[in-house]
Amino acid sequence: MTRLHRNLLFTLACLAAIAAIAATATYLLAPSAPDPQPAASASANALQAEGVFAAKARPVITLSATNYLGKQTYTNHPITQRVANALDTLGYDIQIMHNPGLRSLAMANSGVVDGELIRIRAVGTEYPNLLVVPVPLVVAGVGLYTHKRHPQVSKRSWHNFNAERFAAVKGMMLLEKLPPQFAHTPVIYAQGYQQAVHQVIAGRADLTLLPTSYVDRLLDKSEAAELVLLQPPLPPAEGFLHLHKRHEGLIQPLTRLLQEQSMQQNTSSIARSHAR
Incomplete structure (x- = not known):
């Protein structure tokens, strides 16, 4: 191999090395592609804010009731619906549990459940942890x-x-x-x-x-x-909603809502009587 050939091969090798270095530098210095995860998280947050995802479950008030009729007495009872409407306005759902009379009171007083759906007002003297919502839900002969x-x-x-x-x-x-x-x-x-x-x-x-x-x-x-x-x-006997004392903050708003219900019912009854 002549000297000329050797110089030519050396020059080509140098040029190849320079090209490789330049390609590496270009790769290292080029801006990286954006991480798709933050965008996905941002989209999820936006959808959640718009209510696309399921809303957080509402708190539930569990009330015990006595099964006097031998069946699920208060599951679809008008008294239950009246209390459910008031609690719904305050952002709560309602759940009814049927229990024998004394057990029902004991569970409500001890805080196992959130209260008693319907009891006479005098119950508070023997069960001090129960607070009465002072609006009669029923007046029974x-x-x-x-x-x-x-x-x-x-x-x-x-x-x-x-x-x-x-x-x-x-x-x-x-x-x-x-x-x-x-x-x-x-x-x-x-x-x-x-x-x-x-x-x-x-x-x-x-x-x-x-x-x-x-x-x-x-x-x-x-x-x-x-x-x-x-x-x-x-x-006659008046029946009242009783709540465990941990729900003392609900007494006043429930009183107001149940009183409003009573006024609306009285107004409707008067209107029906005049329509006859």
Whole structure:
């Protein structure tokens, strides 16, 4: 190989090395492509802000209720709907749990659930952790009933009635309405209103205390015909929502909303009466 050839090969090798160095520098100095992840995150945030993604679940208020009718009494009850509407306005959902009477109170008082759906106002004196929402959800007539063939039925008055056994639903706060003369009468406890009625019809109890609306509207007509309502009428019972004290902040707004509901119902009732 001549000297000329060697010089030519050396020159070509140098040029190749320079080209490789230049290509490397170009790659290293070129601006990198944007990371797609931040853009994706930004898009996700934008969609969430616009409500495209599911909203965060709302807090739930769980209320216990007594299953006096032997079925899911308050699942679709008008009282439940009224409380649900008020809680919905305040940003809460409602859940109803049915429990036996005394257990229901104990669960609400201890804070296992958030409160009791419907109880008479006097409940707070024995269960200090329960706060009443001071708007009656229901005003119920209550009465003392005996069997139509009871030996003392002709008296027609509970004032002169001598009861040896009294049928009562266990945990029923309506017993607060029981006249004092029956305060020491032995009690036969029933699981629900219907069982109390059966105890009276069967002669195992002389009297029972029931909401008059239950006997008039819900009790089987053949069974209702077996009962006699003793006179005079007892004072009506008012039912209230009670909440555990940890929800004290809800008492005032719920009071206002339930009062507004009552006013609207009264206005609608007046309008209907004038339309007749």
